[in-house]
Amino acid sequence: MSDESRPTPAQNPVAAVIPAAGRGVRLGPGAPKALRALNGTPMLIHAVRALAASRHVSLVVVVAPPDGAAEVKSLLDAHALPDRTDFLVVPGGESRQESVRLGLDALPPQYGTVLVHDAARPLVPVDTVDAVIEAVRDGAPAVVPALPLADTVKEVEPATVAGAPEPVVATPERARLRAVQTPQGFDRETLLRAHETVTGDVTDDASMVEQLGLTVVAVPGHEEAFKVTRPLDLVLAEAVLARRRLNDGF
Numbered sequence: 001m002s003d004e005s006r007p008t009p010a011q012n013p014v015a016a017v018i019p020a021a022g023r024g025v026r027l028g029p030g031a032p033k034a035l036r037a038l039n040g041t042p043m044l045i046h047a048v049r050a051l052a053a054s055r056h057v058s059l060v061v062v063v064a065p066p067d068g069a070a071e072v073k074s075l076l077d078a079h080a081l082p083d084r085t086d087f088l089v090v091p092g093g094e095s096r097q098e099s100v101r102l103g104l105d106a107l108p109p110q111y112g113t114v115l116v117h118d119a120a121r122p123l124v125p126v127d128t129v130d131a132v133i134e135a136v137r138d139g140a141p142a143v144v145p146a147l148p149l150a151d152t153v154k155e156v157e158p159a160t161v162a163g164a165p166e167p168v169v170a171t172p173e174r175a176r177l178r179a180v181q182t183p184q185g186f187d188r189e190t191l192l193r194a195h196e197t198v199t200g201d202v203t204d205d206a207s208m209v210e211q212l213g214l215t216v217v218a219v220p221g222h223e224e225a226f227k228v229t230r231p232l233d234l235v236l237a238e239a240v241l242a243r244r245r246l247n248d249g250f
């Protein structure tokens with residue numbers, strides 16, 4: 001798209017969909033993961049603030065646990081959030097993919113750029129959010145924040161019995177691999193088409209766009225955008241928040 005035909009930021013506002021309807025099975029027993037506290041504040045509130053910190057994001061759609069929409073609305077009302085951002089809450093579904101689709105269904109028509117961000121990545125820095133938005137506004141139909149890997153990765157023949165040794169079948173060249181984070185950013189029409197067209201299990205939204213045959217681009221991610229998945233991740237998240245408080249001097 002030429003610079004002249006590209007919509008200005010005012011003509012193309014950004015909405016963020018935050019799927020937060022997961023149970024958090026890998027985190028262990030307790031409340032749905034997004035509602036668990038990090039330093040006394042629900043993980044979801046951290047994630048909402050992280051996205052609303054971008055001055056480009058004017059709407060955040062939270063996809064709540066299926067029977068938790070009223071609770072999530074009360075949580076949003078009870079916590080300080082930027083006045084310039086609008087908030088919507090919708091109930092989620094059985095899978096991440098279904099929850100994202102339910103969030104997309106709630107989007108008003110004026111939003112041409114859409115971010116999809118895991119509530120489980122509560123500490124993503126605003127610079128990462130803005131880098132994704134900028135790449136979409138520069139014309140990419142789909143953008144992911146991504147980091148190089150620190151471990152060597154092996155492809156295995158998965159064991160049929162848990163804990164049994166698994167034959168290694170390949171070692172992909174690590175320099176070409178990236179660990180992909182969120183927010184993932186999209187031209188709205190592309191993301192809607194992907195969700196209408198692609199069936200089957202996927203683990204992120206960008207891979208649905210890849211299945212349409214379109215190019216997805218990666219921009220630098222951030223180590224603080226990690227996903228809170230297992231109990232040790234909670235320890236790391238609280239340590240990051242403590243470090244931020246020290247650096248901010250309060």
Ligand SMILES: Nc1ccn([C@@H]2O[C@H](COP(=O)(O)OP(=O)(O)OP(=O)(O)O)[C@@H](O)[C@H]2O)c(=O)n1
Nearest residue numbers: 019020021022023024025026094095099119120
């Ligand atoms: N039915 C679902 C499942 C997941 N998610 C959301 O998708 C994001 C990434 O999912 P994940 O980290 O796997 O969360 P859970 O599904 O809660 O984790 P687990 O697989 O351990 O249960 C999370 O913000 C989660 O709330 C969702 O909105 N709806």
Ligand SMILES: C[C@](O)(CO)[C@H](O)COP(=O)(O)O
Nearest residue numbers: 096118180181182203204227
């Ligand atoms: C979308 C995602 O965070 C990109 O890394 C990831 O695929 C989500 O996986 P999960 O198993 O649903 O947590």
